[in-house]
Amino acid sequence: MDQQTAVEQNSKEASLLEKKIHRRKFFKFSSVAVASAAFIASCDKNKEDDGVNLGSGDVGILNYAYALEQLEAAFYTQVVANAAFSATFSTDERTFLTDIRDHEIAHREFFKKAITGAASSSIIPALEVDFSSINFANKASVLGTAMAFEDLGVSAYNGAGYLFKDANYLLLAGKIVSVEARHAALIRELVAANSFLGDQVDASSVNISRTPAEVLAIADTYIVTKINATNLPTG
Amino acid sequence: MNIINILEEIEKVDGDVYERLSPRRKAMQQFYKYGSKAAIAAIPLGLGSMFNKAYGQAVPAGVIAVLQYALTLEHFEYRFYERGSALAPIPAGADKTAIDIIRDSELKHVNFLKTVITAAGATPVAEKAVYDFTAMGTFPTVFTSYATFLAVAQVLEDTGVRAYKGRAGELLGQKVYLTAALGIHAVEARHAAKIRYMRRLNGHVPGIKPYITGGNDSGVPAANGNYGGAIPESNVNHAGVNITTLPGVTGTISVNAATEAFDEPLTAAEVLALVAPFGVS
Numbered sequence: 001m002d003q004q005t006a007v008e009q010n011s012k013e014a015s016l017l018e019k020k021i022h023r024r025k026f027f028k029f030s031s032v033a034v035a036s037a038a039f040i041a042s043c044d045k046n047k048e049d050d051g052v053n054l055g056s057g058d059v060g061i062l063n064y065a066y067a068l069e070q071l072e073a074a075f076y077t078q079v080v081a082n083a084a085f086s087a088t089f090s091t092d093e094r095t096f097l098t099d100i101r102d103h104e105i106a107h108r109e110f111f112k113k114a115i116t117g118a119a120s121s122s123i124i125p126a127l128e129v130d131f132s133s134i135n136f137a138n139k140a141s142v143l144g145t146a147m148a149f150e151d152l153g154v155s156a157y158n159g160a161g162y163l164f165k166d167a168n169y170l171l172l173a174g175k176i177v178s179v180e181a182r183h184a185a186l187i188r189e190l191v192a193a194n195s196f197l198g199d200q201v202d203a204s205s206v207n208i209s210r211t212p213a214e215v216l217a218i219a220d221t222y223i224v225t226k227i228n229a230t231n232l233p234t235g
Numbered sequence: 236m237n238i239i240n241i242l243e244e245i246e247k248v249d250g251d252v253y254e255r256l257s258p259r260r261k262a263m264q265q266f267y268k269y270g271s272k273a274a275i276a277a278i279p280l281g282l283g284s285m286f287n288k289a290y291g292q293a294v295p296a297g298v299i300a301v302l303q304y305a306l307t308l309e310h311f312e313y314r315f316y317e318r319g320s321a322l323a324p325i326p327a328g329a330d331k332t333a334i335d336i337i338r339d340s341e342l343k344h345v346n347f348l349k350t351v352i353t354a355a356g357a358t359p360v361a362e363k364a365v366y367d368f369t370a371m372g373t374f375p376t377v378f379t380s381y382a383t384f385l386a387v388a389q390v391l392e393d394t395g396v397r398a399y400k401g402r403a404g405e406l407l408g409q410k411v412y413l414t415a416a417l418g419i420h421a422v423e424a425r426h427a428a429k430i431r432y433m434r435r436l437n438g439h440v441p442g443i444k445p446y447i448t449g450g451n452d453s454g455v456p457a458a459n460g461n462y463g464g465a466i467p468e469s470n471v472n473h474a475g476v477n478i479t480t481l482p483g484v485t486g487t488i489s490v491n492a493a494t495e496a497f498d499e500p501l502t503a504a505e506v507l508a509l510v511a512p513f514g515v516s
Binding site: 110170174205235 | 329332333336339340341343344346347396399400403404407408409410413414415417418419420421422423424425426427428429432444445446473474475476478481482483484488489492493495496497498499500
């Protein structure tokens with residue numbers, strides 16, 4: 001595919017996500033309107049609430065990765081735990097989704113331990129997620145979301161790699177991102193044969209990358225906890 | 236790949252590239268227009284000095300060395316799929332399509348790296364006139380048996396992923412070059428996952444998964460080194476954390492999950508020794 005087509009597909013994907021984001025904002029505003037008195041009363045507090053701060057430097061990038069791994073792990077945990085899991089997916093699909101759940105949990109727990117060890121006061125807390133837009137008993141809904149998460153994760157690690165100052169952390173991110181890319185290719189194959197690269201590569205067959213701001217804007221649809229990325233390095 | 240592609244690639248990671256290349260943006264836009272109309276091949280020859288000026292310094296020799304190393308491997312990978320697509324008994328349909336997608340992807344990597352290296356002011360390393368795809372007789376049926384062809388493809392892709400990973404540190408902080416290398420690294424991982432999945436679906440290696448379970452799970456004993464090395468694929472320790480001691484859904488994370496969840500690097504020396512029997516180095 002040429003670059004123009006790739007760009008168009010990316011923007012299609014982006015606009016789908018935007019719609020989701022808008023819908024979520026609408027619900028937020030609706031509930032605010034219903035409880036407007038409470039909203040006004042809590043305004044001062046909200047002003048001071050800048051959300052969970054990822055922090056700065058390499059630890060900030062690690063927290064950023066930790067946030068994304070929390071999101072992925074929570075998603076696959078819910079996929080596998082759903083009562084309709086066996087009825088919805090084939091034996092192979094169940095094997096893969098269970099494996100991926102365990103990989104994402106390994107990533108999440110690894111970051112938790114490593115960040116605590118490196119800067120215990122800087123680690124972000126467990127994030128609250130919102131998967132209400134996903135139908136966990138529907139194969140297309142689950143695999144579509146999984147594909148979006150995996151592709152997002154790959155582009156996130158790729159886009160943040162150059163921000164690391166410590167080569168050891170860069171290597172750690174490298175060890176994880178290729179596994180996320182393997183997941184992404186696999187999930188894509190479960191959705192449609194030979195889509196393992198799809199619209200995730202540019203005209204030179206290089207995987208796309210996204211900035212933390214771009215990634216968090218997309219992930220925001222599924223994360224209730226406000227994330228403050230303002231102190232992340234920008235290069 | 237031409238001048239426009241290079242600038243577009245760079246613009247993705249450095250939005251100011253046109254400003255850097257010329258303080259007079261208008262002049263740069265004219266240059267850009269000219270390039271897109273003519274797409275002339277001669278321009279990259281002057282690009283090296285242009286980029287050096289734009290970024291205030293020459294591209295470090297270490298960066299060039301990593302790019303040349305990557306190109307050396309991509310030349311070989313492309314030829315492997317190019318020959319394989321033409322010669323190996325690949326079932327028509329989805330399997331053939333997949334191999335051709337990967338072949339074309341590798342060719343794009345070759346052309347991309349050639350252009351980037353040229354733009355950085357160096358001469359891209361040439362491909363070898365001849366490769367030995369049997370690896371000196373280790374895989375005599377590489378292009379006559381579909382199972383062997385996919386087995387070698389898997390080993391090469393997994394090794395490619397490890398090769399890029401092993402040298403990422405040498406591109407630390409290099410926004411343009413590191414981001415490009417990571418982007419290719421991820422695509423090699425997508426190839427590897429696909430080839431592994433094809434081997435599973437074809438029943439060549441029952442139970443093999445798109446990720447590396449334990450150490451050498453390829454079913455190819457000759458590839459032990461490709462999954463070994465100073466930090467083998469079977470490693471479960473990262474930054475002082477033993478993954479198998481961390482909490483899983485029930486109990487702790489299993490060894491299989493721990494090894495699958497992290498891919499490992501290979502050094503340049505390790506990779507070059509592994510591909511030497513193919514005539515790559």
